[in-house]
Amino acid sequence: MDSLADDLRQMRRTPLHESHVAALRTIAVEREYPAGEYLIRNGDRYDRFVYVLEGEIEVVNAFTGERHLESGLGPTQFMGEISFLSGGTATMPLRTAKPTRTLEAPRQAMLELMAKTPEMSDIIISVLAARRRRQLEDDDSSLTLIGPEADPDIARIAIFASRNKIPFKAMPLQTQEAEAEAKACSIAHDRPAVIFGKDRVIDDPTPLKVARLLGMDEDVGDGDIFDVLIVGGGPAGVAAAVYAGAEGLSALVVDDAAIGGQAGTSSRIENYMGFPTGISGADLVWRGHIQALKFGTRFAVPRRVTGIARQEDGLFRVRLDCDSYVCARAVLVATGVQYRRLPLDRLEEFEGAGVYYAATDMEARFCANTEVAIIGGGNSAGQAAMFLSRYAKHVHLLVRRDSLAASMSNYLSSRLEAEPGITIHYNTQVTALHGDDHLDHIEVKTGGTVRRMNTPSLFIMVGAAPNTDWLGDLVKKDDKGFMLCGEAAGADSQFATSHPGIFAVGDVRAGSVKRVASAVGEGSVVISRIWDYVNQSEMA
Numbered sequence: 001m002d003s004l005a006d007d008l009r010q011m012r013r014t015p016l017h018e019s020h021v022a023a024l025r026t027i028a029v030e031r032e033y034p035a036g037e038y039l040i041r042n043g044d045r046y047d048r049f050v051y052v053l054e055g056e057i058e059v060v061n062a063f064t065g066e067r068h069l070e071s072g073l074g075p076t077q078f079m080g081e082i083s084f085l086s087g088g089t090a091t092m093p094l095r096t097a098k099p100t101r102t103l104e105a106p107r108q109a110m111l112e113l114m115a116k117t118p119e120m121s122d123i124i125i126s127v128l129a130a131r132r133r134r135q136l137e138d139d140d141s142s143l144t145l146i147g148p149e150a151d152p153d154i155a156r157i158a159i160f161a162s163r164n165k166i167p168f169k170a171m172p173l174q175t176q177e178a179e180a181e182a183k184a185c186s187i188a189h190d191r192p193a194v195i196f197g198k199d200r201v202i203d204d205p206t207p208l209k210v211a212r213l214l215g216m217d218e219d220v221g222d223g224d225i226f227d228v229l230i231v232g233g234g235p236a237g238v239a240a241a242v243y244a245g246a247e248g249l250s251a252l253v254v255d256d257a258a259i260g261g262q263a264g265t266s267s268r269i270e271n272y273m274g275f276p277t278g279i280s281g282a283d284l285v286w287r288g289h290i291q292a293l294k295f296g297t298r299f300a301v302p303r304r305v306t307g308i309a310r311q312e313d314g315l316f317r318v319r320l321d322c323d324s325y326v327c328a329r330a331v332l333v334a335t336g337v338q339y340r341r342l343p344l345d346r347l348e349e350f351e352g353a354g355v356y357y358a359a360t361d362m363e364a365r366f367c368a369n370t371e372v373a374i375i376g377g378g379n380s381a382g383q384a385a386m387f388l389s390r391y392a393k394h395v396h397l398l399v400r401r402d403s404l405a406a407s408m409s410n411y412l413s414s415r416l417e418a419e420p421g422i423t424i425h426y427n428t429q430v431t432a433l434h435g436d437d438h439l440d441h442i443e444v445k446t447g448g449t450v451r452r453m454n455t456p457s458l459f460i461m462v463g464a465a466p467n468t469d470w471l472g473d474l475v476k477k478d479d480k481g482f483m484l485c486g487e488a489a490g491a492d493s494q495f496a497t498s499h500p501g502i503f504a505v506g507d508v509r510a511g512s513v514k515r516v517a518s519a520v521g522e523g524s525v526v527i528s529r530i531w532d533y534v535n536q537s538e539m540a
Contacts, residue, residue, distance in 0.1 A: 003133065003283065004129070004132075004133055004165070004282075004283035004286050004287065005126070005129035005130045005132065005133040006126060006129070006130045006133070007130065007133065007134075014123055014126075014127075015076035015077070015123075016051070016076065016078070016120060016123060016124075017119070017120070020117065020119070020120040020123075021051070021103070023113060023117060023120070024049075024051060024103055024105060024110075024113070025103065027105045027106070027109040027110065027113060028049075028051070028103040028104055028105035029103070029104055029105075030053070030101060030102070030103060030104075031101070031102050031104055032099070032100070032101050032102075033055075033096045033099070033100045033101075033102070034096065034099055035096050035097065035098045035099055035100075036095060036096060037095060037096050038060075038093060038094070038095040039057060039079060039094050039095060039096065040079070040090045040093065040094050041062075041090065041093045041197075042062050042089070042090050042091060042092060042093050042142035042196065042197045043089050043090065043142075043196060043197065043200070043213060044089060044090050045087055045088070045089050045090075045215055046080060046081065046083055046084040046087060046088065046089070046090060046107060047087070047106070047107050048104050048105060048106055048107055048110075049078065049079075049080065049084070049104065049105045049106075049107065049110040050078060050079040050080070050102050050103075050104050051077075051078045051079075051102060051103040051104075051105075052073055052074060052075050052076070052077050052078065052079070052100065052101075052102055053075060053101045053102060053103060054075055054099075054100060054101040055074075055075075055096060055097075055098050055099055055100025055101060055102075056072040056073065056074050056096065056097040056098050056100060057072055057073040057079055057094050057095070057096055057097065057100060058072040058073075058094070058095060058096075058097040059072070059092050059093070059094060060092070060093040060094065060095055062092065062093055062142040062197045062198055063142075063181070063184065063197075063198050065198075067097070068092065068140075072097050073094075078124070078127075079094055080124075080128055080131075081128060081131060081132065082125075082128040082129055082131070082132045082290065083214070083215060084107065084128060085111070085125070085128070085290065085293040085294060086215065086216070086293050086298075086299065087107060087215060088214055088215030088216060089213065089214050089215040091135065091141045091142055091143060091166075091167055091214070092135075092140070092141065092142060093142070111296070114294070115294075115295070115296075121294060125290060125294060129290060132165065132167070135167035136165060136167050139167065139168065139169045139170070140167055140169075141166075141167035141168050141169060142196055142197045143161070143166065143167070143168040143169070143194075143195075143196050143210070143213075143214075144168065144169045144170075144171060144181060144194070144195045144196075145157060145158050145161075145168055145169070145170045145171070145192075145193075145194055146171045146173065146178045146181060146182065146191075146192055146193045146194075146195070147171070147172065147173040147178070147191070147192030147193070148170050148192070148362075148366075149172055149173075149365075149366060150172075150173050150192055151192035152351070152352035152353040153192075153205065153206070153352075154192045154193075154194065154205070155352050155353070155366070156206075156207060156352050157194060157205055157206070157207055157210055158170055158362050159352075159356075159358070159360070159362045159363065160207035160210065160211075160257070160258060160302070161207075161210065161362075162360050162361055162362035163257070163258035163259075163260060163264055163265070163282060163358070163360055163362075164211075164216065164258045164259060164260075164301065165282070165286050166210075166214060166216075170365070173190065173191075173192065174189070174190060181193075181195060184198060184199060185198075185199045185201050186199075187201055193205075194210065196213055207302050208302055208322075211301060211302055216299070216300075216301050217300055217301065217302070217303060220252060220298075220300055220320075220324070220326050223327065224252075224326050224327065225315065225326075225327045225328065225329075226250045226251060226252045226326065226327070226328045226329070227244070227249040227250045227251060227328070227329050227330065227530075227534050228240075228244055228249055228250075228251045228252075228328055228329065228330045228331070228332055228527075228530050228534070229251075229252050229254065229316070229318055229326060229328035229330075229331050229332070230244070230251060230252065230253045230254070230332045230334060231254055231255075231305050231318075231331065231332065231333050231334060231335055232253075232254075232255060232261060232333065232334035232335040232336055232467070232506070232508070233253050233254075233255030233258070233259040233260065233261060233285075233289075233299070233301065233334075234255075234260065234261020234262060234263055234264070234285065234334060234336045234506060234507075234519065235261065235263050235281075235284070235285055235288070235506070235516045235519040235520045235523065236261075236334040236336070236505040236506030236507075236519035236520065236522055236523040237253055237255070237261070237332070237334035237505075237506070237523060238253070238259065238285050238288040238289055238292060238523070239288060239519070239520040239521075239522075239523030239524045240332055240334060240505065240523035240524070240526060240527055241253045241288070241289075241292035241297040241299075241523075242288055242291045242292045242295065242297070242524070243523070243524045243527040244292075244295075244297060244527050244530070245292050245294075245295025245296045245297040246295045247527055247528075247531055249527070249530070249531065249534065250296075251292075251297045251298070252297075252298045252299070252300060252326060252328075253292070253297060253298070253299045253300070254299075254300050254301075254303045254304075254305055254320065255299075255300075255301050255302065255303070256301075256302050256303065256304035256305075256321075257301075257302055258301065258302070259285055259286065259289045259299065259301060260281055260282045260285040260286070261285070261336045262281075262336055262337065262338065262339075262380070262507075263281035263284070263285060263516050263519070264281045264282040264285055264358075264360075265281065265282075265357070265358030265359060265360060265380065265384075266280065266281035266282075266379075266380055266383050266384075267280055267281075267359055267360065267383055267384065267386075267387035268280060268383050268386065268387060269281055269284065269383070269516060270411070271409065271411075272284065272516055272517055273517065280360075281516065282360065284516070288520075300320075303320050303321060303322070304320065304321045305318055305319070305320060305470050306319050306320065306321055306470055307319040307470055307472070308331065308470065308471060308472070308474060309474075310474075310499075310501075311327070314329075314501075314537060315327045315328065315329060316328050316329075316330070316331050316501065316502075318331065329501070329533075329534045329537055329538075330501045330502070330503065330530045330533055330534055330537075331501065331502045331503070332502075332503045332504070332505065332526060332530060333468070333471070333483060333497075333502065333503065333504040333505075333508055334504070334505050334506045334508065334519075334523065335466070335467035335468065335508050336466075336467065336506050336507040336508055336519075337464040337465055337466050337467065337507045337508065338357075338464075338465055338467060339357050339376075339460055339461055339462060339463055339464075339465075340460075340462055340463025340464070340465050341460075342375070342430070342460060342462070344430065344431075344432065344433055345432065345433065346433050347433065350433055350435065350438070350439045350458075353435075353437065353438045353439060354435060354438050354439025354440075354456050354457055354458060355433070355439060355458050355459075355460065356457065356458070356459050356460070357459070357460055357461070358459075359374075359383075359384035359387055359388055359459055363388075363457075363459070364387065364388060364390075364391040365391075366457060367388065367391065367392055367456065367457035368391045368392070369391070369392070369393050370392055370393055370455065370456050370457060371392065371393055371394050371396065371453070371454055371455040371456075371457075372388050372392040372393075372394070372395045372396065372455060372457045372458075372459070373395075373396045373398055373430070373442060373444075373453060373455045373457070373458045373459070374388070374395065374396070374397050374398065374458075374459040374461060375398045375430060375458070375459065375460050375461060375462050376397075376398075376399070376459075376460070376461035376462045377397075377399040377400065377401060377404050377407040377408060377462075378407050378408060378461065378462075379408055379409055379412060380461045381397065381408075381459075381461040381462075382397070382404075382408050382409075382412040382413065382415075382416055383412065384459055384461060385397045385416055385419075385422050386412070386415060386416065386419065386422075388459075389419055389421040389422050392421070392457075394421055394422075394423065395421060395422045395423070396422075396423050396425060396453065396455070397416065397422060397423070397424045397425065398425050398428045398429070398430060398444060399424060399425065399426050399427075399428060400427070400428070400429055400462075401426065401427070402426045402427050403426070404416075404424070425444070425446060426446075427446055427447060428444050428445065428446045429444065429445050430442050430443070430444050430445075430458070431443045431444065431445045431450060433458070435456075438456060439455070439456050439457070439458060440454075440456060441453060441454045441455060442455060442458060464507065464514070465481070466480065466481045466482045466483070466507070466508045467508065468481050468482070468483060468508060469481070471483075471502075474499050474502065475489070475497040475498050475499045475502055475504075476488075476489050476497065476498040477510070478510045482508060482509065482510035482511075482512075483497055483504040483508055483509055483510060484497065484498065484510050485497055485503075485504050485509050485510065488510065488511075493529050495509070495522065495525070495526040495529060496529065500533070501533060501537070503526050503529065503530060505519065505522035505523050505526050506519040506522060506523065507519065509522075
């Protein structure tokens with residue numbers, strides 16, 4: 001299966017060309033450092049590009065203060081993580097291993113130079129992406145989660161970090177390693193915790209607090225004006241973000257959970273053109289995310305849109321959680337759909353504690369070597385079943401209908417039927433959830449028979465409820481809440497809604513084809529219409 005980036009340990013070292021270094025000198029200054037000086041610490045923002053002329057820069061273990069990796073950064077190499085593109089923060093400290101001389105350019109000036117020099121940009125982004133891949137594969141970061149398997153709140157942070165490609169270390173409670181961390185931070189060794197660095201404990205941790213610590217929650221203030229606000233970070237929204245940035249529109253993408261949307265929860269997409277061995281939804285959209293950052297599009301995650309209104313000056317005022325708002329000349333709704341919450345007693349109580357709505361690497365860790373149940377008969381449920389069967393003792397796919405033919409691609413249903421680690425239960429529904437602090441078992445009904453199924457992990461992947469409540473009555477919707485566009489909305493574009501300046505793409509649009517490829521296509525095409533609208537608005 002295709003990976004999100006090249007392997008840093010195998011990729012051929014490609015230094016910047018002499019012409020690139022010459023261009024860098026026009027915006028950079030030379031600096032000299034003695035041995036042992038920190039250039040950046042975990043949590044510091046990447047505000048500059050650092051190119052090594054002489055000496056060596058080493059990665060430091062934030063907990064021990066010792067050298068962390070055998071190899072360092074020497075002459076012709078450069079410092080940084082992928083968060084440099086967004087102005088995010090460092091997840092690992094860096095310091096000089098010997099007297100070092102560098103070229104250093106302000107971040108914004110460097111981004112502008114990269115935009116003018118595609119070959120330089122390609123080298124830098126490829127290296128930064130490969131470094132992130134190494135961190136993810138090695139669980140290498142200053143961010144440590146103790147006890148995600150025991151605490152739903154810590155589990156939510158682990159899932160948030162995993163879906164957003166944030167490197168972190170997860171330690172089970174009461175292990176020697178976890179107890180050593182707790183002792184170093186002077187906290188109880190038998191309680192879950194989130195730690196950043198050596199002794200920075202995050203009180204009452206939430207995904208938003210972690211995002212802000214890492215610089216992911218874009219600092220957008222009241223009164224900031226964008227050409228287009230893109231609500232939703234799935235394939236449609238990210239594709240629009242790429243093209244908006246490439247066309248010179250100032251754009252902000254807001255998503256309340258993770259870049260990737262529902263597609264980001266898909267462990268393996270095999271029918272997307274160009275990836276014959278398949279690719280995970282998260283990796284596919286992550287690549288688009290990096291492209292959009294390269295073109296200057298900004299992202300704010302996790303931030304939720306709670307309302308929208310049209311001002312007298314024609315701008316849209318969009319209210320965000322945390323009592324803030326942004327303004328935009330146009331709004332693109334790419335919020336997609338979410339899995340339906342079933343009417344089951346204690347469902348909310350078990351969410352994050354045995355009940356999940358996505359099957360990624362993190363959820364797979366939680367259900368390793370256990371019986372797993374999945375509710376759903378669509379492609380997402382089928383892909384989840386195939387993925388989880390590699391980790392679970394056995395996977396039970398619970399399907400309400402008597403066949404998969406109408407809801408799942410044939411290639412996928414054939415694989416499910418042939419996989420010995422998966423059992424498909426047709427005409428079956430879940431009727432009850434049981435457990436104390438964590439799901440222990442469920443009751444299922446097949447025909448008229450109710451039976452117990454012992455499983456600590458239930459994945460719900462049914463239904464498709466559109467995320468449109470925040471729009472109120474500003475645009476026309478169908479009876480299920482999907483947005484009407486084009487002729488059905490009295491508009492002249494298939495992506496325009498009944499309210500001028502508000503557009504919709506992807507699964508949230510009534511009558512859309514529920515496929516990743518079509519969502520990406522719609523997101524790329526709609527930007528030309530938004531460009532026309534923004535230009536006409538400015539001329540009016």
